[in-house]
Amino acid sequence: MLPISEIFVSLQGEGPFSGRRALFIRFFGCNLRCSWCDTKYSYYGKPKVLEDLDVVDEFIILTGGEPTLYQDILRNFLTKAKSKGSEILVETNGTVLLKDHFVDYVDYFSISPKLSNAGVKYRVDVVKKNVEKLKIKEKFYYIKFPVMWEDDLNEVKKMVEYFGVEKSKVWLQPINNERIDYWWDIAVREGYNLSIQLHKFVSKP
Ligand SMILES: Nc1nc2[nH]cc(C(=O)O)c2c(=O)[nH]1
Ligand code: SF4
Ligand SMILES: [Mg+2]
Numbered sequence: 001m002l003p004i005s006e007i008f009v010s011l012q013g014e015g016p017f018s019g020r021r022a023l024f025i026r027f028f029g030c031n032l033r034c035s036w037c038d039t040k041y042s043y044y045g046k047p048k049v050l051e052d053l054d055v056v057d058e059f060i061i062l063t064g065g066e067p068t069l070y071q072d073i074l075r076n077f078l079t080k081a082k083s084k085g086s087e088i089l090v091e092t093n094g095t096v097l098l099k100d101h102f103v104d105y106v107d108y109f110s111i112s113p114k115l116s117n118a119g120v121k122y123r124v125d126v127v128k129k130n131v132e133k134l135k136i137k138e139k140f141y142y143i144k145f146p147v148m149w150e151d152d153l154n155e156v157k158k159m160v161e162y163f164g165v166e167k168s169k170v171w172l173q174p175i176n177n178e179r180i181d182y183w184w185d186i187a188v189r190e191g192y193n194l195s196i197q198l199h200k201f202v203s204k205p
Pocket of ligand 2: 030031032033034036037038039040042064065066093
């Protein structure tokens, strides 16, 4: 049984695959409650509960909410999707321990650890463990930080060092697309990438 918030086709609005057409599956439920969360509807209200997922696409994005809460139940779907040649991207907050079988069936991981601007507590050592697993398995992954205030940069730097990831894998994502000019310059100066949420310019899902 899979609790689903919504399924839609759109263009990836965030990160290195920005602009690429994809089928989005938004899972219901999240273990965090970020103050600025832009998908609160994915954990308040009622989910659609599906027996199984019967969708195919060249590029499938599992998002939420927090899709990694459903790693075991997704086994069937991922096996099917891979046998049909789909590329799979998972967008996760990184705080749920990733299982081997799940990592093996996913092509790309977007890990989005929260800074203090989100006002949530979580185990940052779990995120580090997950990043280490992705490194060992030589998975394609990137780290996406939702940023707001100037001080956020120091937190980003500390986490990047703690995780031991290259700057080229780091994407700064201005929350609500605010102060893009400011974060653009920071990204260029510090050697990071910038993710502007494209779908918010066109009011699309
Ligand atoms: N177009 C579009 N791209 C997205 N990339 C990540 C999304 C998300 O909410 O997880 C998202 C979303 O909601 N819409
Ligand atoms: S981790 Fe993502 S979905 Fe969950 S509360 Fe935070 S922003 Fe919202
Ligand atoms: Mg989102």
